[in-house]
Amino acid sequence: MQVFSVIMAGGGGTRFWPLSRINKPKQILNISGNDVLINETIKRYEKIIPYENTFIVTIESQKKILEEVLLADVPKRNILVEPVARNTAPCILYAAMNIYIKYGDAVMCVFPSDHYITNVERFRFILCNALKLAMNTGKLVTIGIKPTFPSTGYGYIKFAQKTDHTDFFEVLEFIEKPDFKHAKMYFDSGSYLWNSGIFVWKVSVILENFRRFLPRLYEHAEILLKYIGTQQEKEVLNKVYPQLQNISIDHGILERSNEIIVLPGDFGWNDVGSWDTLGNILPSDENGNIVKGDFIGIDTKNCIIYGNDKFIATIGIDNMIIVNTEDALLVCSKERAQDVKKLVNLLKKQNKIELL
């Protein structure tokens, strides 16, 4: 049975402003210094999933820049474009239909496009296990992340403790981002994993789950099966897609199904959610500063200095984020990194289009 990858790459990544922009989202930023995040996502499954079996779902405004940066081994025809941004359920359904029509039943892996994983070897080992499980059990398989702190920024997966010696667990519950009290409880209990958004299942199985748990969505989309790969595909898609239910795969299927198993992942996962997480990816100097660009710091500690070709000097600062791009400068306290999103919303409100 062939294996395919579906990478969801329509996100905006506003929290990496001013580096990330509407038309230059996080997944096409080279944050690690090695390659853009989406290419790192693809290279991560090298030798497990053929590059040419990669499908990417994105939105129209990002298609062009994506084509420019994408690994040459990924066929351009495999870039699926949503006419409008919907949620993850329609996106995964459309990708599943594509694979089904073009290749028949197969195993498909769903990956977010903009995460970072430190221990790639370990990730590959667990991904192989997930593939085997999905193939052999016919269940919905997800890879959960062993929590390293009581995060309020991620969804949690509660799993069933058991006595056998297999390395996977039955999923009891998907839980949305909790408050700190609950996060602490989940973290302490040892029975919860973070929801990474990595899913592995057979195409036939997920289609069956759509029919069962999201019948209205499935029926609306079913007509696409006739047109995928034809000249009329885009036209029909433009008509059908905006009508589809705006719902996440978590809400729509995962929270309803009881045929889900989870593999704990301990491979240094990072969702690169905001500037302050850069410390988990990039090495820091002897003062704890993470520096890109031409920089001199006097008494400068634990800062993130992300420059372009312009010289940056700092004196007497700590725990700050400084990001300098061609047309904008951000100076932000590290503990307020989440509020970059707030700032972008403010820019939207003020209609500063050139900065979005």
Place this chain on the structure above:
Amino acid sequence: MQVFSVIMAGGGGTRFWPLSRINKPKQILNISGNDVLINETIKRYEKIIPYENTFIVTIESQKKILEEVLLADVPKRNILVEPVARNTAPCILYAAMNIYIKYGDAVMCVFPSDHYITNVERFRFILCNALKLAMNTGKLVTIGIKPTFPSTGYGYIKFAQKTDHTDFFEVLEFIEKPDFKHAKMYFDSGSYLWNSGIFVWKVSVILENFRRFLPRLYEHAEILLKYIGTQQEKEVLNKVYPQLQNISIDHGILERSNEIIVLPGDFGWNDVGSWDTLGNILPSDENGNIVKGDFIGIDTKNCIIYGNDKFIATIGIDNMIIVNTEDALLVCSKERAQDVKKLVNLLKKQNKIELL
């Protein structure tokens, strides 16, 4: 008797880096938003000293840019260029000789080029008094500044208390920048003024003082009297000037003479010594921020945001200085504003010539 102004404009102003540079010193920066500091210095004595009676002493590397920004009413021929930067004594002597040769005896006022004064009317009133005093008494007159806090950044002038009702005092002592303990003592005593570097005297009187207190310097320079205004002036100046004693007017004459009187100045004087002093010149917004340029701040207080045409956003910061120029960015804690000088020295050491 004619009145002349001599503006000393050879300084570098490293503490306004990255806005100020070797060839773009503080005096030609438009820091107030009205005009460059040197033009503000000139306009300040409008109707008291004719603009065309303005002499400016500068160094070769600053001549061109000075000519570009200078008020059109100031004759270009009145820009005197030091072949090498010496200290204030040679500079004042050369200017005094120029006036003496071209116009005979006169009153000359010496002004720093890069200070800021809030209450111009009050300044003019005191300047007029100083002119009268210099003319009528034949003494060396200086305008001292009433201290507003125990500064360790300025020299002090100790004056003699007296019982008559005139508004000037005999100078007892010139004192270099003190430590805080002494500054506090001076401030509390009420018998000290800050040394503003503003001097008023007759040309004949200051020349006599040079002969008396700096005879070696005067003798070396005396040959210039023959060549000022001739075709050979530059050639002779280039030979003579580098030989002249490197000494300040304070050390060389003022500290030695006992014929000095001081007028207390209370006109909102500011030496614009570093970025943090900008608050004394520019108005701040409701959050205490002083802002130049396109800016959005979230929870940003008491900052100096000095931008160019690039957008600046800040989140969760206070008491910071942010200066963004074409080729460099400075982010500095406000209380470390003095250390910008240190930074510039570091740039020199690292031979980053393009940033100096």
